[in-house]
Amino acid sequence: xxxxxxxxxxxxxxxxxxxxxxxxxxxxxxxxxxxxxxxxxxxxxxxxxxxxxxxxxxxxxxxxxxxxxxxxxxxxxxxxxxxxxxxxxxxxxxxxxxxxxxxxxxxxxxxxx
Amino acid sequence: xxxxxxxxxxxxxxxxxxxxxxxxxxxxxxxxxxxxxxxxxxxxxxxxxxxxxxxxxxxxxxxxxxxxxxxxxxxxxxxxxxxxxxxxxxxxxxxxxxxxxxxxxxxxxxxxx
Numbered sequence: 001x002x003x004x005x006x007x008x009x010x011x012x013x014x015x016x017x018x019x020x021x022x023x024x025x026x027x028x029x030x031x032x033x034x035x036x037x038x039x040x041x042x043x044x045x046x047x048x049x050x051x052x053x054x055x056x057x058x059x060x061x062x063x064x065x066x067x068x069x070x071x072x073x074x075x076x077x078x079x080x081x082x083x084x085x086x087x088x089x090x091x092x093x094x095x096x097x098x099x100x101x102x103x104x105x106x107x108x109x110x111x112x113x
Numbered sequence: 114x115x116x117x118x119x120x121x122x123x124x125x126x127x128x129x130x131x132x133x134x135x136x137x138x139x140x141x142x143x144x145x146x147x148x149x150x151x152x153x154x155x156x157x158x159x160x161x162x163x164x165x166x167x168x169x170x171x172x173x174x175x176x177x178x179x180x181x182x183x184x185x186x187x188x189x190x191x192x193x194x195x196x197x198x199x200x201x202x203x204x205x206x207x208x209x210x211x212x213x214x215x216x217x218x219x220x221x222x223x224x225x226x
Contacts, residue, residue, distance in 0.1 A: 043217030103156040
């Protein structure tokens with residue numbers, strides 16, 4: 001089955017700098033890779049996702065890149081702001097499931113003003 | 114849209130008591146998920162419903178856990194009897210047809226003493 005590893009576990013950046021979080025997956029058949037943001041006391045919120053037919057997707061200050069050969073995908077946040085501080089989770093499908101996601105262990109991002 | 118609604122937001126109970134968590138998915142969504150989040154195990158899928166029918170309950174930890182979805186706008190997760198190791202945050206999520214795009218509720222923080 002799918003195994004998703006996420007690094008780093010914590011990340012501290014200065015406001016305005018960029019932040020990069022990386023995930024690796026094990027199942028080469030995986031075709032969907034979402035990123036969730038979880039603020040304190042709230043549920044995870046889908047912020048961006050990418051499917052295996054593209055290598056990069058952008059939405060304003062966030063972007064996700066996918067390297068299928070190396071089986072890793074990354075979240076890039078540019079011009080970080082204090083409100084970006086949260087825990088970020090990556091995920092990938094379990095085997096060929098159409099609904100079951102395996103989540104990474106999370107990255108706690110702190111943006112220092 | 115009100116998003117996924119969960120109640121209660123916090124629940125404190127004594128070991129052995131019955132606990133019922135409630136969820137109202139986003140209107141029009143036909144898939145519903147119950148997750149459990151702990152520091153040790155991260156975010157785990159407990160059970161998945163599609164069109165009110167339980168499709169995958171392989172994540173339900175024990176027979177003490179049960180879930181129902183009597184109609185498209187309501188689901189419950191019941192723990193009977195509860196144990197201290199059940200203490201966690203329980204999330205409900207829903208999605209509409211498209212693969213994987215799951216929308217999470219705010220969660221119920223359960224503490225069993």
